[in-house]
Amino acid sequence: METTPNLQVYDLGHLGLVASILDQIGLVQTVDRFVGPRPGEKVSTGMALKAAILNALGFVTSPLYLFGHFFQGKPTELLLGPGITPELLNDDRMGRMLDSLYAAGVTELFVEVAKSARRAFPFPVRALHVDSTSFHVHGVYGSGEEGQTDTGDEPLVIRLTHGYSRDHRPDLKQWVMNLICADTGGIPLLFAPGDGNQSDQEALVPLLARYRQGLELGEVVVLDGASYSQENLGALQGFSWVMRVPATLKEARALLRKELPQEAWRPLLPGYRGLEVESEYGGVRQRWLLVESQERARMEEASLQQRIARAEGEARKVLGRLTARTFACEADARRALSEASGRLPLHRLVYLGVQEERQWERVGRPRKGERPLAVVYRLRARLEVDEVKVERARRGLGRFLLATDVLDRERLPPQEVLRRYKDQARTVERGFRFLKDPLFFAESTFLKRPERVMALGMVMALALLVYALGEWALRRRLWETGSSLPDQKGRPTAKPTLRWVFQLFMWVRLVELGGRWFVLNLAPHHETAVRLLGAGRYYLLE
Secondary structure, three states: OOOOOOEEEEEOOOHHHHHHHHHHOOHHHHHHHHHOOOOOOOOOHHHHHHHHHHHHOOOOOOOHHHHHHHOOOOOHHHHHOOOOOHHHOOHHHHHHHHHHHHHHOHHHHHHHHHHHHHHHOOOOOOEEEEEEEEEEEOOOOOOOOOOOEOOOOOEOOOOOEOOOOOOOOOOOOEEEEEEEEEOOOOOEEEEEEEOOOOOHHHHHHHHHHHOHHHHOOOOEEEEOHHHOOHHHHHHOOOOOEEEEOOOOOHHHHHHHHOOOOHHHOEEOOOOEEEEEEEEOHHHOOEEEEEEEEHHHHHHHHHHHHHHHHHHHHHHHHHHHHHHHOOEOOHHHHHHHHHHHHHHOOOEEEEEEEEEEEEEOOOOOOOOOOOOOOEEEEEEEEEEEEOHHHHHHHHHOOOEEEEEEOOOOOOOOOHHHHHHHHHHHHHOHHHHHHHHOOOOOOOOOEOOOOHHHHHHHHHHHHHHHHHHHHHHHHHHHHHHHHOOOEEOOOOOEEOOOOHHHHHHHOOOOEEEEEOOEEEEEOOOHHHHHHHHHOOOHHHHOOO
16 A cells, blocks of 8 residues: 655745844844853744744734744744744743843843844934833732832833823723834834833933934934923934924914914925924924814814814803893893803803893782882893804814924925924834734733733834834835735735735745655745745745
């Protein structure tokens, strides 16, 4: 009877692309050099970290803390090295890896890996985008008062505590992730964990100042309005910056609501117009750019109409209470009406007169010649929308205020100020959306110790770095070579998302048959992506 050769089928998919990027940035070597070897370990810290990032970017809803299960059925030795099996990637190895990363300093280690990534993929950095978000944690943690600080002012252990929740889970404790990303592809250059009740106004600018040299700053730093304060403006000396000015400032509020002639406005980007004024807020000379967005104005107009409708209900209650009262004289009634009308945000009360009422000593028809005990007056008024108040509210619709310390308009034109600020949405904020995606499966954390939460945060940020870097490199090389990949409708595109590219590789398999290796289902567009990302070794194309 003829025997069937031994056949092994492995799920390779897009993991070879991820492994190739990790190899090119030298992740394993950088981490192992920083952390150092441990006696008798079969899987180094750097290699365990590589495995964790492969898991994080697997997009199969496999939790990061169960990454040993993730590698069942995967070509682990091809991806990680000879002798490394799924059994070696267990919970204990994951825990020791997180402990080693924490001991090495998660922020310092992340900066080293980011530097190595910039050397391997020399992407330009014209601006740095700084922001933070929160991740909630499950389980019982301490009171959050045990945080310690080293001599460098970086928390040794973050406080897992309640704070402002971007996840809309105020019932759960949380920690904060601070990221500094390049404007190129939103590639993160710095990660730092923070306390769950961290104040962005107090944390982000000192973080920038501390790692100024390591970041190799671009032309300008972009922050949100939370960092705009007199103290931070002074601390940012030596940086070029763009920030949003909070509308709560008296000077900003006046400018946002100011009536301005049409000829004062200048076109900026499509759908935006603006004008510039000089300011010395906080003792720092700066340009303020008042921006008006057509799309935002339309949205806020709809919101204003809803406010008018809600305010009408409250105004009718005010009118009802006034008409139910009695007044000693017409002057008192008119005065009360005027005061109540002035307090209404979007309506006014129109005086229609008063109705005299006489109060008698007894019930029934008064006797001839009987004098009333008192004469009182009731208001007659109607409610209407106050067009002056509405127009005043409408005047600031769609407006926001940006500031920059770059006074040279040739170096940083107003259009570029707006563009740099808008880039915040496609860089650091896009990165946060990526990390909170259910497919990433790390929005909430299940680790027992804050130290491991900090290290897991670093793993998440490194996964974002690899993803953003891979997407930027692939798009650039597609453009340089005039190549393309099919989009979701089968049409050629030179700007695919890396997630879609990963889906294209869904059915790629690695097969061992009779001692020989084969890659199945590898189409020409797969080979294009593999070649451009330098992943030929993992798909047997070298």
